[in-house]
Amino acid sequence: MRPTLQDVATAVGVSRSTVSNAYCRPDQLSAALRTRILDTARQLGYPGPNPTARSLRRGFAGAIGVLFTSQLSYAFTDPFAVRFLAGVAEAAERHGTSLLLVPLPTGATQARAAVENAAVDGFCVYCAADEDWALDVIRGRGLPFVTTAPPADDDAGAERYVGIDERAAARSVADHLVGLGHRRVALLADTVLPEAPPGPLRLAGADAARHPTTRGRLAGFADALGAVGVDWPDITLLNATGNSRAAGAEAVAGLFAGDDPPTAVLAASDVLALGALDALGERAATVSVTGFDDVAEAAAAGLTTVRQPAEEKGRIAAELLLDPPADDAAGKLLLPTELVVRTSTRPAPRS
Amino acid sequence: MRPTLQDVATAVGVSRSTVSNAYCRPDQLSAALRTRILDTARQLGYPGPNPTARSLRRGFAGAIGVLFTSQLSYAFTDPFAVRFLAGVAEAAERHGTSLLLVPLPTGATQARAAVENAAVDGFCVYCAADEDWALDVIRGRGLPFVTTAPPADDDAGAERYVGIDERAAARSVADHLVGLGHRRVALLADTVLPEAPPGPLRLAGADAARHPTTRGRLAGFADALGAVGVDWPDITLLNATGNSRAAGAEAVAGLFAGDDPPTAVLAASDVLALGALDALGERAATVSVTGFDDVAEAAAAGLTTVRQPAEEKGRIAAELLLDPPADDAAGKLLLPTELVVRTSTRPAPRS
DNA sequence: TTGAAAGCGCTACCAA
DNA sequence: TTGGTAGCGCTTTCAA
Numbered sequence A, B: 001m002r003p004t005l006q007d008v009a010t011a012v013g014v015s016r017s018t019v020s021n022a023y024c025r026p027d028q029l030s031a032a033l034r035t036r037i038l039d040t041a042r043q044l045g046y047p048g049p050n051p052t053a054r055s056l057r058r059g060f061a062g063a064i065g066v067l068f069t070s071q072l073s074y075a076f077t078d079p080f081a082v083r084f085l086a087g088v089a090e091a092a093e094r095h096g097t098s099l100l101l102v103p104l105p106t107g108a109t110q111a112r113a114a115v116e117n118a119a120v121d122g123f124c125v126y127c128a129a130d131e132d133w134a135l136d137v138i139r140g141r142g143l144p145f146v147t148t149a150p151p152a153d154d155d156a157g158a159e160r161y162v163g164i165d166e167r168a169a170a171r172s173v174a175d176h177l178v179g180l181g182h183r184r185v186a187l188l189a190d191t192v193l194p195e196a197p198p199g200p201l202r203l204a205g206a207d208a209a210r211h212p213t214t215r216g217r218l219a220g221f222a223d224a225l226g227a228v229g230v231d232w233p234d235i236t237l238l239n240a241t242g243n244s245r246a247a248g249a250e251a252v253a254g255l256f257a258g259d260d261p262p263t264a265v266l267a268a269s270d271v272l273a274l275g276a277l278d279a280l281g282e283r284a285a286t287v288s289v290t291g292f293d294d295v296a297e298a299a300a301a302g303l304t305t306v307r308q309p310a311e312e313k314g315r316i317a318a319e320l321l322l323d324p325p326a327d328d329a330a331g332k333l334l335l336p337t338e339l340v341v342r343t344s345t346r347p348a349p350r351s
Numbered sequence C: 001t002t003g004a005a006a007g008c009g010c011t012a013c014c015a016a
Numbered sequence D: 001t002t003g004g005t006a007g008c009g010c011t012t013t014c015a016a
Helices: A005-012 A016-024 A031-044 A051-058 A079-095 A108-116 A132-140 A166-179 A212-226 A245-252 A270-285 A296-301 A310-322 B005-012 B016-024 B031-044 B051-058 B079-095 B108-116 B132-140 B166-179 B212-226 B245-252 B270-285 B296-300 B310-322
Strands: A063-068 A098-102 A123-126 A145-147 A160-164 A185-190 A236-240 A264-267 A288-290 A305-307 A332-335 A338-340 B063-068 B098-102 B123-126 B145-147 B160-164 B185-190 B236-240 B264-267 B288-290 B305-307 B332-335 B338-340
Touching: A005 A016, A005 A031, A016 A031, A051 B051, A063 A079, A063 A310, A079 A098, A079 A123, A079 A270, A079 A310, A108 A132, A123 A132, A123 A310, A132 A145, A145 A310, A160 A166, A160 A310, A166 A212, A166 A264, A166 A288, A166 A305, A166 A338, A185 A212, A185 A245, A185 A270, A236 A245, A245 A270, A264 A270, A270 A288, A270 A296, A296 B296, A310 A332, B005 B016, B005 B031, B016 B031, B063 B079, B063 B310, B079 B098, B079 B123, B079 B270, B079 B310, B108 B132, B123 B132, B123 B310, B132 B145, B145 B310, B160 B166, B160 B310, B166 B212, B166 B264, B166 B288, B166 B305, B166 B338, B185 B212, B185 B245, B185 B270, B236 B245, B245 B270, B264 B270, B270 B288, B270 B296, B310 B332
Parallel strands: A063 A098, A063 A123, A123 A145, A145 A160, A160 A332, A185 A236, A185 A264, A264 A288, B063 B098, B063 B123, B123 B145, B145 B160, B160 B332, B185 B236, B185 B264, B264 B288
Antiparallel strands: A098 B098, A305 A338, B305 B338
16 A cells, blocks of 8 residues: 555654645755655655645646547548647646646447546647537536637637737738739638538538638638629639648648639648649649648648747747736736738739 | 535535445445536535545646656757647547656755655656656655656566667667768767767767767767777767757857868757758758658658657656566567668768 | 545645 | 634435
């Protein structure tokens, strides 16, 4: 049996409180006694106060939870998510707080349970204004949380978030393409509808997309095209079955075989855009492609994209959680984005 | 005040045990009573059993700790570490276990405390055969752990690890380079000695390097060179101040300005190798460079390297922890590696 | 099918 | 400076 604090107390011949003080309030006892206690503890093989018992008693866990909409192991394949996480880690590090990454099982009940059972003091919820159930569970637990997007309904009062203006940002790349004369354009996004197959997809409008981030970006793309008279029904929408390079390539495959193919592809993420470039191969020299996020690979590939501050988003999210601003409005942040023009976009060919 | 299980019990007019059963042993009470309890709980706003209290009582945390030698936020900038983490996450996901990422503060005492206070059932210790103190703390707590390298001292009995044969793997790239006729070679590694400045560094031998992984790789490089009569004192060793592209570039800068520069650079990681290529610029066409790990960027850069299975390493580490093999030897794994020859290596120029 | 009792290991208050 | 007391919120025997 592993010795407990009580065992140490008995061995030294003092009370539990004193042993406890030896560990967490050195100033509450004489140095001599403290040394004696710590020595005895070492001899007995007492590993120090049990973290769980301490958490229970103290009333906090010393960790914050991080929730990803997608499978956790997928999150690590998404360069933007990883940079977000790096930012969160940086803030947590400074605060001496640990990070609990909670995988969400597929079943609804089990996923709920995972959030209910996380021993944390709060949550960073990545990219999930959509996962209302998770936010409900967190609220139910009375825990603070920060999301990476404004709440879908504005009635949700005093929430905290750090996001970007998805729609305006998307519009900025789309405007760039439109300015280059592109009119026949394909939009590329992932998991537009839950079970949609890869490739062209009919959708009533940007609003019909499943994921709020996707909705915002598609709407921004559509805004720019609408401004020059290209309306939603005339825009090709391509669905990718995941936010990965391979899925991006798959979604685009075959599109350029038909006649009158698009002159440009507006992707909802860099990863998808890079996949599109993969699929285009030689044709990439004539078709314009844009991304979103400005991940590291984008620069190397010469991808025109919208930069959003990834690490900063994570850092701020964690800070908002770890020391909440007194001012309510200060907890609602939209970070700036920036259009980054590289070589993957060029004037539309005269037709 | 947040309601507790007791409050629900009182409200329904049953005992705490029954409410507890309603949550974790549905078969122990009638469906009707259970429904009544759950409904009342909802009305009262009871969020379900407190995870910490449950952990204390049940005696396990439902999470495994992940420890990185370097700063946690740095780990996310290292593509190999991220892939390792993805593997760990995959296994954890399947097991319904969370991942506690524990940042290690700089102070020795505080770093110890961080490991002591982690509410976890075991640890995956990434790349830290060196961090003996951490392993000691973990052992002291009586927790199981898995490392990514064999223990430095073999007397450490029943440990579990999943690593590679660093020395043999390193020798395989170095042999390739030697086979191409290279004799004037620079080795590039990071943090060879704790406070060493960037650039050329005198070292008594590969064994003198601080980090065990680095020791293994440098030794492997030296083996191959030694076999053709190039001995340690004649090998240039370059120190990088971190495992990053920038640090790799910095370490190499200036090396090729002198006369009789090396014809090849053997780097201890892909990231460093890519940095070296950055620094070489045009000269990269004449100098051969090799990496280690085979991260995603390596392929795009045409980097000759040694591939090791990153995700698998993580996955296996977590599995070794989550369901330990009965057989002791089955917990000690060296995974295969593979030399991947690309375009960054070519025959040495005749001099 | 339900309940009473007995802690899990610790910390914080207050009194000595 | 030290110790006693009183729980933190829960689960799990075991007996009814």
